[in-house]
Amino acid sequence: MSTAAEVELAPTRPSGLKRALARARGNPTTLAGAIITLLIVAGAVLAPWIAPFDPTEQNIIDRLQSPGGDYLLGTDQFGRDVFSRLLYGARISLVVSLGAIAAAMVTGGTIGMVSGYIGGRFDLITMQVMDVLLSFPSLILGLMVVALLGPELENLVIAIALTAIAPFARIARAPTLVLKERAFIEAGRAMGFSHLRILFAHILPNILSEVLVMGSLWMATAVRVEASLSFIGLGVKPPTATWGGMTRDGFENILDAPWLAVFPGLAILLLVLGLNMIGDGLRDATDPKLRNE
Amino acid sequence: MSDTLLEVRGLRKHFHPKRRVTVRAVEDVSFSIRRGEAFGLVGESGCGKSTAARALLRLIEPDAGSVRFGGADVLTARGASLKAIRRRMQIVFQDPYSSLDPRQSIGGALTEPMRVHGIAEGRDARRRAGALLEEVGLPPAALDRYPHEFSGGQRQRIGIARALALEPELIVADEPVSALDVSVQAQVLLLLEDLRRRRGLAFLFVSHDLSVVRWFCERVAVMYLGRIVEEGPVARVLNAPLHPYAAMLRDAYPVPDPAHRAALPRIIGEIPSAAAPPPGCPFHPRCVHAMPRCSTEPPALLAKDDGAVACHLHG
Amino acid sequence: MLGFVLRRLLAALPTLFAVLTLVFVIVRIVPGDPALVILGDQATPEAAAAVRARLGTDQPLWRQYIAFLGAAATGDFGSSMVTNRPILAEVSAVLPHTVDLTAASMVIGIVIGIPAGIWAALHRNRAIDVAARLLSLLGLSFPVFVSGIYLLLLFALHWRWFPVISNADLDDPLDRLHKVLLPAVALGLTMAAYITRVTRGAMLASLSEDYIRTARAKGVPWRRVVWVHGLRNASIPIVTVVGLYVGILIGNSVLTEIVFNRPGLGKVIVGALNQRDYTMLQGLMVIYCFLIVVVNLITDLLYGVIDPRVKQT
Numbered sequence: 068m069s070t071a072a073e074v075e076l077a078p079t080r081p082s083g084l085k086r087a088l089a090r091a092r093g094n095p096t097t098l099a100g101a102i103i104t105l106l107i108v109a110g111a112v113l114a115p116w117i118a119p120f121d122p123t124e125q126n127i128i129d130r131l132q133s134p135g136g137d138y139l140l141g142t143d144q145f146g147r148d149v150f151s152r153l154l155y156g157a158r159i160s161l162v163v164s165l166g167a168i169a170a171a172m173v174t175g176g177t178i179g180m181v182s183g184y185i186g187g188r189f190d191l192i193t194m195q196v197m198d199v200l201l202s203f204p205s206l207i208l209g210l211m212v213v214a215l216l217g218p219e220l221e222n223l224v225i226a227i228a229l230t231a232i233a234p235f236a237r238i239a240r241a242p243t244l245v246l247k248e249r250a251f252i253e254a255g256r257a258m259g260f261s262h263l264r265i266l267f268a269h270i271l272p273n274i275l276s277e278v279l280v281m282g283s284l285w286m287a288t289a290v291r292v293e294a295s296l297s298f299i300g301l302g303v304k305p306p307t308a309t310w311g312g313m314t315r316d317g318f319e320n321i322l323d324a325p326w327l328a329v330f331p332g333l334a335i336l337l338l339v340l341g342l343n344m345i346g347d348g349l350r351d352a353t354d355p356k357l358r359n360e
Numbered sequence: 361m362s363d364t365l366l367e368v369r370g371l372r373k374h375f376h377p378k379r380r381v382t383v384r385a386v387e388d389v390s391f392s393i394r395r396g397e398a399f400g401l402v403g404e405s406g407c408g409k410s411t412a413a414r415a416l417l418r419l420i421e422p423d424a425g426s427v428r429f430g431g432a433d434v435l436t437a438r439g440a441s442l443k444a445i446r447r448r449m450q451i452v453f454q455d456p457y458s459s460l461d462p463r464q465s466i467g468g469a470l471t472e473p474m475r476v477h478g479i480a481e482g483r484d485a486r487r488r489a490g491a492l493l494e495e496v497g498l499p500p501a502a503l504d505r506y507p508h509e510f511s512g513g514q515r516q517r518i519g520i521a522r523a524l525a526l527e528p529e530l531i532v533a534d535e536p537v538s539a540l541d542v543s544v545q546a547q548v549l550l551l552l553e554d555l556r557r558r559r560g561l562a563f564l565f566v567s568h569d570l571s572v573v574r575w576f577c578e579r580v581a582v583m584y585l586g587r588i589v590e591e592g593p594v595a596r597v598l599n600a601p602l603h604p605y606a607a608m609l610r611d612a613y614p615v616p617d618p619a620h621r622a623a624l625p626r627i628i629g630e631i632p633s634a635a636a637p638p639p640g641c642p643f644h645p646r647c648v649h650a651m652p653r654c655s656t657e658p659p660a661l662l663a664k665d666d667g668a669v670a671c672h673l674h675g
Numbered sequence: 676m677l678g679f680v681l682r683r684l685l686a687a688l689p690t691l692f693a694v695l696t697l698v699f700v701i702v703r704i705v706p707g708d709p710a711l712v713i714l715g716d717q718a719t720p721e722a723a724a725a726v727r728a729r730l731g732t733d734q735p736l737w738r739q740y741i742a743f744l745g746a747a748a749t750g751d752f753g754s755s756m757v758t759n760r761p762i763l764a765e766v767s768a769v770l771p772h773t774v775d776l777t778a779a780s781m782v783i784g785i786v787i788g789i790p791a792g793i794w795a796a797l798h799r800n801r802a803i804d805v806a807a808r809l810l811s812l813l814g815l816s817f818p819v820f821v822s823g824i825y826l827l828l829l830f831a832l833h834w835r836w837f838p839v840i841s842n843a844d845l846d847d848p849l850d851r852l853h854k855v856l857l858p859a860v861a862l863g864l865t866m867a868a869y870i871t872r873v874t875r876g877a878m879l880a881s882l883s884e885d886y887i888r889t890a891r892a893k894g895v896p897w898r899r900v901v902w903v904h905g906l907r908n909a910s911i912p913i914v915t916v917v918g919l920y921v922g923i924l925i926g927n928s929v930l931t932e933i934v935f936n937r938p939g940l941g942k943v944i945v946g947a948l949n950q951r952d953y954t955m956l957q958g959l960m961v962i963y964c965f966l967i968v969v970v971n972l973i974t975d976l977l978y979g980v981i982d983p984r985v986k987q988t
Contacts, residue, residue, distance in 0.1 A: 096809070199693045202919075202967050204926025207944075211701060211960060214948045250459035253419050254519075258473040258526060259446040268472075272463040291818045295930055298820050299945060311820075318824055318934065325828055332821035340816035347812060 094351065100344025107338050111157035120148035122155040123306040131324045140330050143313070144320055149327065152308035153334050159302070159309045160338060163220065164289035167227035168282050174228070175235025176278050182236070183243035184266055194240070197233040205230035209292050213301040220303050223296065227289050238281045242274045284346035287339045294335045310335045365562050366416070366449075366530055367392040371425035373408075373415045383635045385411040386422070387586035387642075390661065393530065393579075398556060398563040400577035400594060402570060402609070404631060408586040409566050413532050416564075417451060418442070430529065447477050450523035454535035456515035460507040466493070466518055467503035473525045492521040496551060513544035517551065524555070530562045537572060549576060570613050574598050579667075582606045585634055585642040592667020602669045605643045641672065649673055683975050687968050692744075694964040699743055702957050703736065752958035757950050762958035765943060771845055773939040776931060777924045779859035784866030785917065791867070792874025793901065799879065807871060814868025819927040823861035823934035830857055841935040858935040862927055866920050873916045877909035884908070910981050918974030922967050 110117070119139070126146035134141040140149040182193040200208075205227075212226035246252060247270070255265045296302050297311025298318075305312060310331045317327030373386040386408045393399040401409045415422035418434060427434040429445055437445050453459040460469060470489035474480045480488050490500035496517040507515060516536065523531055536552065537545040553576060555561060567573050573580055574594055581591040582603065590603040601607045629646050632638055638645050644654035654672055661670040718726075727733040731742060746753065752762040795807035831837045843854040881887065882905050890900050929941030940959070947955035 096812070195689070195693065199690060199697060202690075202922055202971060203694070203697075204922045204963075204967075206923075206926035206929060207960075207963055210929070210944070210948070211956065214956065215701065250453040250455055251461045253414075254451065254453065254459055254522065256419055257417055257446060257449075257451045258476065258522075259443040260472075260476055264476070269461050269464070273461070287816065291816075294818050295820060295927075298818075298930065299933065299948075301948070314820065314824065318820075321824070321828070321832070325832070328824050329828070332818075332824055335818050336816055336821055339818065340813060343812055343816050 094348040096344050097348025097352075100341045100346075100348065103337055103341030104345060107157055107334075107341065108161065110154050111161050114151075114154040114158060118148075118151035118154045120151040122147065122152045122308045131320070131327075133324075134326050134330075141324065141326050143316055143324075143327055149313070149330055152313060153310070153331060156308040156310045156313060156331065157334070157338070159220070159297075159307065160290050160293055160335070163223050163227065163293045163303075164286055166224040167289050167293075168231060168286050170224060170228035171231035171235050171285070172278060172282050175232035176239040176274075178232065179236035179239030179241075180243050180266060180270060180274065183240035184247055184262070184270065186244075186247075190240075193236075197236045200229075201233035201237070203230075205288070205292055206295055209296055210299065210301060213296055218296075218301045218304055223293060223301075223303065226296070227292050230292065231285050231289065234285065235278065235281060239274055239278055242277055243270055246270050246273055280346065280349045283342065283349055287342035287346060290335065290339050290342065363394050364392050365395045365397075365430055366564070367426075367428045368412075368416055369426045369428075371412060371415055371427065372423045373411055373420060374423055381635055383633075384586050384637055385634055386415060387637075389425070389583070389586070389588055391581050391588060391591060393562050393564060395529070396556070396560045396562055397579065398565055398577040400573035400580035401564060401566045401583060402568060402573050402580060403583035404609075405568060406631060406634065407583045408634070409583050410534055412583070413451075413534055413564060413566050417446075417449060417532060419451075443477070447526045448528050449530040449532065450526060450528040451532045451534060452516075452519050452523050452536045455539050456512045456519060457539075459519045460515055460522075462507050464506075465503065466505055466507070466510075469507075469518065469522055470503070470525050473522065477526060479526070489521075489525070492524055493518075495524070495555070496521045497547075511544075512540055513548060516540060516544075516548050520548075520551065520555070524559075528561070530564065532564045532566070534566045535568070536565075538567065538569065545572070552576070570598055570609065582609065585631065585637050587642060587670065588661055588668075589643065589671065590667065590669045591661070592665070592669075596665075597667060602664065602674050603643075603671045604647045604649050604673070608646075641670075679979050680976060683972055683979075686975075687972050690971070691964065691968045694968065695744060695747055695961060696740075698957065698960045698964060699740055702953075702960075703739075747961050752961050753954045755947075755952055755958075756954040757947075757952045762955055762962070765955075766940065766959070766962055769938045769940060769943060772843065772937055773925070773928055773932075773941070775843070775851055775855045776858055776862060776928050776937065776939065777921065779855045780863030780866060780924055780928075781917070781921065783859055783863030784870050784920070787863075787867035788870025789874050789906075789913065791871040793878055793906070795871065795875045796878035796882065797901065804875075807875070811868040811871040814864050815872070817864060818930075819862055819865065820930040820934050822864050823858065823931055826857055826861050827934060839936070841937045843937075854937075858931045858937060861934070862924060862931045865927070866924060869916060869920060870913065874909065874913055877912040878905055881905050881908040907981070911978065914974060914977050914981065918970060918977075921970045925963065925966060 114122075124147065126142070128146065129137070129142050130144055130146040132142040132146075134149075140153065142148055143152070178193065178197070182190045208230050209226040212229055213222055216222040216225065252265055252269060255269055260269075293302065294309075294311035294314070297309040298315045300312075300315065302309045302312050313331035314328050314335070317324065317329070317331060320327055369390045371386055371389040375383040375385055377383060389408075389412045391399065391401075401413065403409045411420070414420045415425075416427045416434065418437075422435065425435070429449060432441070432445055434442075434445055460466075464472075467486060467489055470492055471480070471485040474485045474488065479485075486503065489503060493500050493502055498514060498517055498521070502510070502514075502518070507518070510518065520536075533552065537548050540548060549572065552563070556563060563577070565573060565577050577594045579592065580594045580597050581588045582597065582601075582605065583589070584605050590597055590601060590606045597606060598610055601610055632642070632645065638655070640653070640655040640657055641647070641650075641659050644650040647654065651672060657672070659670045659672050661668050662674075664674055724733070731739055734742070750763070752766075754761050755765065758765075791807055791811075795804045798804045827839065831839045837857040838854060841854040841858055843851045845851065878901075882901070887900060887904055890904050891897070895904070925940070928939060929944055931937070932939040932941035933945065940962075944956070944959055946952070947959065
C-alpha cells in the first residue's frame with residue numbers, strides 16, 4: 068500500500084511575529100512613535116559630533132541666556148548650553164532605562180517562566196512575592212533603593228530594574244501556564260528532553276514576543292522613573308547632564324528663566340510618548356483579540 | 361526473550377483538585393501488550409483512559425502500580441535509564457495543532473530528539489528526518505517549513521514522524537484521529553497500520569471510537585470509571601461483550617446496515633463523577649442486571665475464556 | 676458581608692507580613708553603619724556604640740527583626756534619628772495634605788476617565804475614539820513633575836489664578852480646595868488617561884457580550900444598556916486599575932508636592948533622604964505599606980460589592 072503519496076504543501080506564510088511587525092508598521096501611531104524615538108536616539112549617539120558646546124563647561128558671562136541667538140535653547144545658571152546638555156542627557160536616560168529593562172526582562176522573565184512551569188506551591192509563593200513587589204509604587208521603591216545604595220548610574224539601573232521585575236514575571240508566567248499544557252511540551256518530555264531544554268528551547272521562543280512587547284511598554288515607564296529620580300536629586304550626580312536634573316535646576320530658576328524647565332521637560336515627554344506609541348502599536352498588533360478585525 | 365513488551369499491573373492515579381476532593385481517575389488498571397500487537401483502550405470521555413496512557417509513560421507520575429517495559433521497570437527508572445526507556449516508547453497526540461512547537465521548524469522538531477539521544481547529528485540527522493517525512497507521506501521540502509503552514513492531517517503525519525525519530529518499539533496513540541476530518545482519518549489510520557506492519561511496532565491505541573478500534577486493534581480493553589471492566593480479542597469483545605457496560609457501549613454505536621439495527625438500549629443515567637464513585641461495582645447504578653451484591657462488593661477482573669471480565673454475572 | 680470582610684482582612688495579613696519583611700531586608704542589605712552616618716566618620720567608638728544601642732542595631736539580626744515586627748504591629752513606627760520625634764507624629768501632621776491631594780486627583784481621574792472611555796468605546800474607530808486614544812497616550816506620557824511645572828507656569832505664574840505655593844490652611848475648607856486643585860490636576864492627569872484606556876477596553880469587551888444584545892433586543896433603551904448593563908460588567912477591570920493606581924498616586928505625590936511646594940508625605944520623605952534619616956525612611960516605608968495594603972483591601976471589598984460571586988470564593 069502506498070502511503071507516500073505526495074501531499075501538497077501550502078505556499079509559505081510568514082510567522083506570527085513577522086506578521087505582527089508588518090501590521091505595526093502600517094499603524095501611523097507606531098510609525099510616528101518610532102520616528103520620535105529614533106531622532107532622540109540619533110541625538111544621543113551623535114551627541115559628541117552635533118552638540119555645539121561642551122555640556123559641562125561653565126561660562127558665567129553667558130548665564131541664563133534666552134533661547135535663540137548663540138545658544139539654540141538658551142543657557143542655564145552656570146552658562147552651560149541647554150541644547151548640548153539635552154543631547155548628552157538623552158544618553159543617561161536611554162542607557163539607564165535600557166539597562167534596567169534588559170535586567171528586569173531577564174530576571175523577571177526567567178522568574179515568571181520557571182515559576183509557571185514548576186507550578187504548585189512554589190508558583191503560589193513566588194507570585195505572592197511578586198504581587199507584594201508590584202503593589203509598591205515604583206517611584207517609592209526606586210527612591211528607597213537609590214537612597215540606600217547611593218546615586219550611581221549602576222544603582223539607578225538596579226533600582227529601576229527592581230521596580231519592573233514583577234510585571235515581567237507576570238507577563239512571562241501567564242503564557243507559560245498555557246504552553247506547558249500543550250501537547251508539544253508533553254511530547255518533549257516523552258522524548259526525554261530535560262526541563263532546561265523544554266524551558267529555554269521550547270517555552271522561551273513562544274513567550275518572547277509578549278515579553279518584548281512588554282519591554283517596549285516598560286521602557287517608557289523606566290525613562291519616566293529615571294527622570295523622576297533625577298528630579299528629586301537621586302539621579303546621576305552633577306555636573307553630568309540628566310533630563311530630570313536639568314528640569315530640577317530649571318524649576319529652581321523658574322521665575323528668571325522658565326525655558327530652563329520647559330525644554331528638558333519636553334524632552335522627557337517626547338521620549339516617553341515616542342516609546343509609548345511604539346509599545347501601544349506593538350501590543351495592538353500582537354493582541355490576538357484584535358487580530359481578526 | 362519474552363513475548364510481552366509492556367506489562368501494566370495495578371496502575372493507579374488520583375488527582376486532588378481541591379483539598380479533601382479525590383478524583384480517582386485511574387483506580388486499578390492492569391493489562392499487557394505483546395511485541396507488535398495493537399492493543400485498544402476504549403471508554404467514554406472521562407473514564408481515565410488517557411490518564412492511564414500518560415501515567416504509564418510517566419508523563420504524569422502514577423500513585424501506585426508497576427509498569428514493566430521490555431524487562432525494565434518504568435516507574436522506578438531515573439535519569440539515564442528513564443531516558444533510555446523513553447526512547448523506546450513514544451506518544452502520538454490527539455490534537456495536531458498543539459502537538460508541534462509553533463516556533464520550531466519541522467526539521468528541527470524531527471532532528472532534536474535524534475540529537476538529544478545521540479542517534480544522529482547535523483547532515484546525517486537531516487537526511488534521516490527527510491526519510492521519515494517520506495515515510496509518512498510528506499515531501500522532504502517540508503523540513504524547512506513551520507507547523508502553521510500545514511493542515512491538521514499533515515501535522516498529524518509530522519507528529520507520527522517525530523514519534524518514529526527515536527525508532528521506538530511501542531507507540532501510545534492517544535485518540536490519534538479523533539480531531540481530524542473524517543476524510544483524513546482514514547488516511548492517517550492507513551498510515552499507522554502500514555507503519556505497524558512494516559516496522560513491527562506495538563500500539564497502545566486509546567480511543568472512544570469503537571469502529572476505529574475494531575479496525576485497527578487485535579485486542580481491546582474497555583474502561584469505566586478508572587477500571588478495566590472487560591478485556592479480550594477485539595472481535596469477541598466488541599461483538600459479543602460479556603460485561604453489561606461493554607454491551608451498552610456496543611449498542612449505543614450506530615450500525616450502518618438498517619437490517620441489523622437493534623432497538624436502542626435503555627441508558628440509565630450518566631457516568632458518576634470520578635470524585636465520588638459509587639461503592640461496589642462502579643457500573644451498578646446504571647446496570648440493568650444489577651444485583652444486591654453489586655452495590656457492596658467490587659467485582660475483580662477475572663480471566664474468562666480468551667480475555668477477562670470484572671462482573672458478578674460472570675464471577 | 677461581615678464574614679467576607681473578615682476573610683479578606685485575614686488574607687491581607689500575610690501580604691502585610693511579606694511587605695514588612697521586604698522593607699526590613701532592603702534596609703538591612705544596604706552597606707554602611709547608620710551610627711556612623713549619624714555621627715560622621717570621625718565618631719569615637721564609644722559614641723558609635725551608644726548610638727547603635729539606641730537604634731538597636733547592635734542586636735543580632737533576628738532580634739532586630741522581631742522587634743521591628745512587634746513595633747509595627749503595635750503601630751509604633753519608631754522615631755526620627757535626626758529630630759528624635761516619633762515618626763507617626765511627623766506623618767500625621769502632614770497626612771491630611773497628602774490625603775487631600777490623592778483623593779482630589781483620584782476624583783479627577785475617575786470623573787474624566789470613565790466618561791471619556793465610554794464615549795470613545797461608543798464611537799469606536801471614529802474621530803472621537805482616535806482623539807481620545809491619542810490624548811490618553813499623551814496624558815500617560817507626562818511625567819508628573821513635567822505636567823506640574825507646565826501647569827504652574829501657565830496657571831500660577833502667567834495667569835495667576837492659583838498660588839505658586841500650595842500650602843493650605845487645614846482649618847479652611849475653601850482654601851484647601853483652592854490650593855489642591857492645580858496639583859490635583861497635575862497628578863490626576865495620568866490617572867485620567869489610564870482610566871480612559873482601561874474603560875474603553877473594558878466597555879468594548881462588555882458591549883460585545885451576548886447579554887447586551889439580548890438587552891437591546893428586548894427593548895431596553897440604549898442609554899440604559901450602556902450605563903447599567905455595560906458599565907456594571909466593565910467595572911471590575913476599572914476598579915482593579917483604580918486600586919492599583921492609588922499606590923502610584925501616593926508615590927507620584929512626592930513629585931507633585933515638590934513642584935507645588937505642598938507639605939505632605941513626599942516632602943517628609945525627601946527631607947529624610949537629604950538628612951540620611953535612616954529610621955525615618957524605614958518608618959515611612961512601613962507606613963506606605965500599611966496604606967497600600969489598606970487600599971488593596973478596599974479594592975477587594977469593592978469587587979464583592981460589584982460582583983456577588985466574588986463573595987463566595
